[in-house]
Amino acid sequence: MTEEGAGGPGPAAGIEGRLQRVPTGVPGLDAVLRGGLFAGGGYIVRGGPGAGKTILANQVCFQHARAGGKALFVTLLAENHARMVQHLERLGFYDPALVPNGVYYVSAFRALEEGGLRGLMTLLRREVRARGATVLAVDGLMAVAEGGDSDREFRKFFHELQAFISTEGCVALLLVSSSRAEHHPEHTMVDGLIALEDSRVGSRSQRELEVRKSRGSGALRGRHPFRITDGGIAVYPRIEALLARPSQPDGRPDGRVSTGVPALDGMMGGGPLAGTTTLVLGASGTGKTTLGMHYLARSSEREPGLHFGFYETPDRLAAYAASMGLDLDGPVQRGDLEILWRPTAEQIMDDLGSQLIEAVRRRGVKRLFVDGLGGYLEAIDRRERVSQVFAALCNELRALGVTTFVAGETMNLVGPEVAVPVEGVSVIVDNMVLLRFVELRARLHRLVSVMKVRGSDFDLALREFRITGAGIELAGTFADAESVMSGFGVERQAAVRRGSAFAPGKGPTRPRGGGG
Template identity: 35%
Template sequence: MNRFPSTVAGLDDILRGGLFEGGVYILEGPPGVGKTTLANQMAYNHASAGHKTLYVTMLAESHARMVQHMSHQTFFRKAAVNAFVFYVSGYRELENEGLKGVLSLLRSELARSGATLLVVDGLVVSAQGIDEGVRQFVHELQSLVTAMSCTCLVLTTGRGNALSAEQTMVDGIFSFEDQLFKGRAERLVQVRKFRGSEVVRGQHSFCITNEGLQFFPRLESMPLLHGELADAGSVPLGIHEIDAALGGRGVWEGSNSLVTGESGSGKTLMGYRFAAASTPEAPGLLLIAAPETKAGACHLAGRFDIGLERASQCGGLRIETLGQSDESLDEMGHKILRLVDEARARRLVLDSVAALADTRAFQDRGYRFLGRLLMELRRRAVTALFTLDPAEISLASGTPLAPGLAALFDNVLVLEAPRDVGASRQLAVRKMRGRHGEATVIPLRG
């Protein structure tokens, strides 16, 4: 069986290669969740490769209005309309002749257009006693697309279990939904059924932008790639007292460090110093979470003579924001790895883990997600430093997860703010990869 790639970012990863040619796939979910946008996105991507799509809508909405809505998407190409993407209404046939009339329309239009992708949008069957007719419709639809070497998407709200009887006859079922978290809506998809190959099971988040839909497979469920690098050297942390106490070598290259402490203990500045040591030869990536901004981070660093802006201007450091919009946990995870790859970063600072914790999925999947993220960074030989305020992460995630998260990291450093006037900060090295012995306490200046 030949694959039919969707060419939609992330979706073919979930499907381990795409749909199958000649298959019938149901996309079900409430109005506004993105089914129509996804189908049009696939149609125009298909057109870019020189292939044709027949888009048949059962809705009363005019094609001109649908095209008008799609025209704001970057995938839309006006020249493809009626040349590679053919819009046809089946509303009248459904009203006057029922599903048999729709099948006759599909048969004639597929023969005329030569389309290899068929979209049936808005199939809603709610009349009593219609189950047998629906089963017959899907059966004949499968026979039709197989004979025409055509792949078919059926878009439906799935209300009233109208399609439940015949769902076992199709090649795949994709369920789309919205879930609320702290007043924010997160879009999710689940592949409930897929014939022909394994898929990445469970729920996956996706977003809709001007570029269409983008899917984010659960990070910990993606295939494992081998090739983790052995220790190759050391990387200074950029603070003289700490590097000196660690024998002048800092941390192992490719290791990941967790810097914890209360608000005001100096975690952010420590991260900035580590990031500012980036060079064009060994680039770095600094990810800052809300409410901080790039300008604010550079201003704060400058007050302490930390050259964040200088490192950025010379091309050694890339500064990006994380979690400052309604990004899901997996969206942020894939974003981090994409930015690391784009920047070819050798060091990474995430300030702070709370950006990941303030998501719907973190409470249930935070440990596995973070463990996989660190594994991917280690495989890329990225030396990473994450900051964490236990009180902040507990507030963001709704659960006191901070103590357990430390076990995932190679190195654990605890910063303590001065308790008395005139006292200095101190840093406790609770865990250090490749180092044995009791915890080390290092007094810090300032």
């Protein structure tokens, strides 16, 4: 007997009566369906013109045939098969070598016109048995409904079809236009209902798939974005649904991980605990990416690193690091570090999340720097999802034992307020490091402060730092500052005489000034 989730052609149920899964082979869709479709089940695929119904059904047929099964595609539309195949030939899943032995096309338009629903049922029985089909796709269910004299006759046809495919152990995909009534009797008779829709997201459109019914099995609820690509349809399950629970138990933090900046490690009690998530907050130019480069330069065979960024190409990033004396090329060439660049244009947040987790699992990454959180925000479809997606990703990364740094940009360069880019994110992360500018004597100075280290004591002092040809250098504390959280320094006469902690020819001092 085939175990549930294993899939493959065969009878509808094994000796013990367990329903057998038939994978669709469509990227992401089997995850939404929790393993695929059930053998012997009937599924309505509903959507408007251009939604992707025909492509989806053909992709399932070809993937099924590629796995050794037999698929029958029946069209009830006036469009001839040659025209449809011309459109399919450009898609990666299409393989002419599988036609006709693996995927067989039949036009039932004439059978329906001449023999009505009875004639159509006769054709379906004959062709499914003759071809040994374990997947049946019927395109144009509206034509079937219009071919009957009444809804009662159509329901009778539907019942006969359902009984037949159940006996044969054949999965049936029944494609119907969304112009048919939303709640129609046939919806109660099928095992599943998959809806394909186009939604507006700001100024762009996004395709979405929703499993509205899945008899005998749960499915990931809600709408999941998908694309029609050169390879066919790719579905991106909602991250907060896919990772509602981490893939494995979350272990206890084991030891500390260096940030790559020894003085900052000291401020954090020896560095962040392994397997925790650190949010590095700061305005543009404060040094978030620079800190991330320090962190990733420590990547090794024991602690593989990953840079997942949106704004810098790998070459530019490596050159930028080299200008500060940090070597990223070496770890990359050794295979200890991978730099992934994902331009922000026309991205899907769930796709980005899946790519990130896949890259982490593929190499067993232990050091991760996400640069930055803004890249995810630009790919968002609904604002209320951001904190849920971020929490799901953080939980999975902790479970995988990844020590993560995430750069988050604050809007104000100087001033008393710190605007966290995502509401609730400060509760989700384990640690927070704030980088800020402070204005003092008509100059901007950089300050670093540790605001949170979960499970550990830490240094509350404000430290001035600068970015040099040797990277980040921390000075003494900024302890004498007044209006510390205002971002504007208030100097006293003594502070004017002493100057900055980095004043030429002087050791670290404590200038009068503040930053938030």
